[in-house]
Amino acid sequence: MSANVSPRGKQPTQTYDSAFLKACRREPVPHTPVWFMRQAGRSLPEYRKVREGIAMLDSCMRPDLVAEITLQPVRRHNVDAAIYFSDIVVPLKAIGIDLDIKPGIGPVVEQPFRTRADLARLRDLTPEDVSYVTEAYGLLTAELGSTPLIGFAGAPFTLASYLVEGGPSRTYENAKAMMYGDPELWADLLDRLADITAAFLAVQIEAGASAVQLFDSWAGALSPADYRRSVMSASAKVLDAVSGYGVPRIHFGVGTGELLGLMGEAGADVVGVDWRVPLEEAARRVGPGKALQGNLDPTVLFAGTEAVEAKTREVLAAAEGLEGHVFNLGHGVMPNTDADALTRLVDHVHTATAR
Numbered sequence: 001m002s003a004n005v006s007p008r009g010k011q012p013t014q015t016y017d018s019a020f021l022k023a024c025r026r027e028p029v030p031h032t033p034v035w036f037m038r039q040a041g042r043s044l045p046e047y048r049k050v051r052e053g054i055a056m057l058d059s060c061m062r063p064d065l066v067a068e069i070t071l072q073p074v075r076r077h078n079v080d081a082a083i084y085f086s087d088i089v090v091p092l093k094a095i096g097i098d099l100d101i102k103p104g105i106g107p108v109v110e111q112p113f114r115t116r117a118d119l120a121r122l123r124d125l126t127p128e129d130v131s132y133v134t135e136a137y138g139l140l141t142a143e144l145g146s147t148p149l150i151g152f153a154g155a156p157f158t159l160a161s162y163l164v165e166g167g168p169s170r171t172y173e174n175a176k177a178m179m180y181g182d183p184e185l186w187a188d189l190l191d192r193l194a195d196i197t198a199a200f201l202a203v204q205i206e207a208g209a210s211a212v213q214l215f216d217s218w219a220g221a222l223s224p225a226d227y228r229r230s231v232m233s234a235s236a237k238v239l240d241a242v243s244g245y246g247v248p249r250i251h252f253g254v255g256t257g258e259l260l261g262l263m264g265e266a267g268a269d270v271v272g273v274d275w276r277v278p279l280e281e282a283a284r285r286v287g288p289g290k291a292l293q294g295n296l297d298p299t300v301l302f303a304g305t306e307a308v309e310a311k312t313r314e315v316l317a318a319a320e321g322l323e324g325h326v327f328n329l330g331h332g333v334m335p336n337t338d339a340d341a342l343t344r345l346v347d348h349v350h351t352a353t354a355r
Ligand code: CP3
Pocket: 036, 037, 038, 039, 040, 041, 042, 051, 056, 083, 084, 085, 086, 087, 088, 089, 101, 102, 103, 104, 105, 106, 107, 152, 158, 215, 217, 332
């Protein structure tokens, strides 16, 4: 074991005592740690500047650019963790799926997955397929010092929703048609995606991620019964596959109030909560033994400092009895958000929770 590797996992030892990782482990913290989903992105003028003329997926494959974009919100906002700049469709692109991220739309898959024959288009992901990821982690861990770096991946259901729909959807009618109409094909598709996702997270942890977040952003489209029957085992496979590293596993979705218990049960150490369920109620649904992450409504940031502070006090009050709390928004930073409002929010949470 090399000197800078913690016995608890592969994360650099200097991040181990950070407020973020302590909160994930439900240990006492000097202040409530804060980071924001989509903190690296369009809300920052310096992001828009370095991305000028470079397509989203191209930027994800350039280690120098990934490192710069990942660091921008850390420098500007004093957040307690960095999140690796990438996108949930990067591992699919890396194994040869013809897809693109269209500005203002999102991921678009050239030929949607609809039949059993399409499964042959998914092969295993190897570290060589994403060597630029390993390279960017190397640059980042050298720069970040004691600030933890969060790795992430899309969960099987959310990835399948893009593959089967061919792009973003409000109803998920094609994905659900497969789930209800051909449950065996659906199960095989999610199982293949689970293997790819687990391999992609393992690459990131091996390269220095101190925690990982599994984004099942669109799982809120499912009833608890359907989630349990048709989705949960694939997400559990991913979370279980990386459990041996000992890095915290965060599991997040939008509109998942009815699924919080199951998403915890799938194998999360930290359950991400959107803004629809107060944290004390989320804690009841998740049960003991897990930390929570969330959950300020991202639109509150448009309402001015007083409103932001009032709503933040509500979130912090709801979090008071929790075993561990990582402050975040209930979903990603919206592109038109004032970057200074985010900086003020970090400062407010740190000050209000200083122990
Ligand atoms: O700071 C961070 O959180 C890291 C960066 C990050 C991106 N995508 C960059 C990005 C992360 C964590 C993601 C994850 C992601 N991508 C999710 C899960 C999180 C969530 O929001 O629920 C999902 C569902 C996607 C798919 C996706 N990619 C969407 C819906 C979009 C937005 C489309 C648009 O243009 O409005 C993208 C594109 C994307 N991913 C952008 C960024 C910064 C915008 C593209 C750009 O800047 O040109």
